[in-house]
Amino acid sequence: MIVSYHHRPSTNLSVDNCRRFIRELRQVAASSFQIDEGRLPNYQCLSLDDPVRSLADKVMVCVRLKDTGEMIGFSSAVLLPIPSLPDPVLHLGLTCIIPSALSHGLTKMLVGGIARHYLRRRPDRTVWVSNLAAVVSSLGNIAIFMDEVYPSPRHRVAPTPTHTLIAKTIVETPALRESMYLRPDVLFDWDAFCFRGSAKGTVFEKGTGSEGTHRNEALDSFYRGLIDFERGDEVLQVAHFSAETLDRFLSKAKL
Numbered sequence: 001m002i003v004s005y006h007h008r009p010s011t012n013l014s015v016d017n018c019r020r021f022i023r024e025l026r027q028v029a030a031s032s033f034q035i036d037e038g039r040l041p042n043y044q045c046l047s048l049d050d051p052v053r054s055l056a057d058k059v060m061v062c063v064r065l066k067d068t069g070e071m072i073g074f075s076s077a078v079l080l081p082i083p084s085l086p087d088p089v090l091h092l093g094l095t096c097i098i099p100s101a102l103s104h105g106l107t108k109m110l111v112g113g114i115a116r117h118y119l120r121r122r123p124d125r126t127v128w129v130s131n132l133a134a135v136v137s138s139l140g141n142i143a144i145f146m147d148e149v150y151p152s153p154r155h156r157v158a159p160t161p162t163h164t165l166i167a168k169t170i171v172e173t174p175a176l177r178e179s180m181y182l183r184p185d186v187l188f189d190w191d192a193f194c195f196r197g198s199a200k201g202t203v204f205e206k207g208t209g210s211e212g213t214h215r216n217e218a219l220d221s222f223y224r225g226l227i228d229f230e231r232g233d234e235v236l237q238v239a240h241f242s243a244e245t246l247d248r249f250l251s252k253a254k255l
Contacts, residue, residue, distance in 0.1 A: 002064045005117040010055035018051035024071050032096035033203045043181045044094050045076040061113035073097035075110035078179045082169050092131045115246050131237040140219035146239035151193045153222040163238045192226045193236050200232030
């Protein structure tokens with residue numbers, strides 16, 4: 001397999017090449033969601049409305065087959081500008097893998113690759129991240145492998161001022177909500193750190209029985225307690241990581 005890393009990829013690509021790249025991403029995403037390409041959400045790195053803008057704030061990792069060059073998976077994170085923070089928040093965003101490649105350990109490779117690539121640009125910094133999900137296994141893995149994750153059963157006290165600042169900026173900034181596929185009318189539950197009904201009617205909706213499980217029963221129970229799956233809720237996690245965190249993730253993760 002061939003792994004490629006892309007930091008704000010449209011800065012190095014022509015408009016036509018941005019468009020070609022996005023079309024490849026859309027093919028992988030449609031296969032991953034098992035839907036027709038026309039049903040894909042028009043957001044993040046999948047939007048063809050303005051190809052340059054769609055890729056301008058992304059950090060991406062792509063995996064291709066070595067013999068054919070066919071893309072079989074990608075992860076695309078969004079750089080979220082947050083006032084008073086020295087660096088953007090890395091929103092973990094969108095990870096798509098074609099079904100036939102799901103057993104190859106690509107989830108760990110892609111998510112770990114995003115973090116590793118971003119840390120190379122700021123090796124001595126703590127990187128703040130956000131994650132929006134209704135998949136219990138995804139929420140549980142972030143809780144295990146990131147630092148100071150909120151909400152999490154391992155961080156039961158109130159969120160720190162930085163956690164609150166990041167969440168408040170996301171909730172109140174239309175452009176950031178758009179980058180996370182959050183409708184303007186979706187309400188945020190501050191007690192649960194959860195967007196109520198945000199996934200309803202979208203490809204991200206996880207009804208009861210399709211939300212996945214986490215092998216850690218305490219984590220599984222905690223996140224199930226926050227989410228109404230039939231309503232289409234999604235939890236917003238805010239955390240941070242460092243080079244030490246990444247080493248722990250890559251050595252112990254079993255995603």
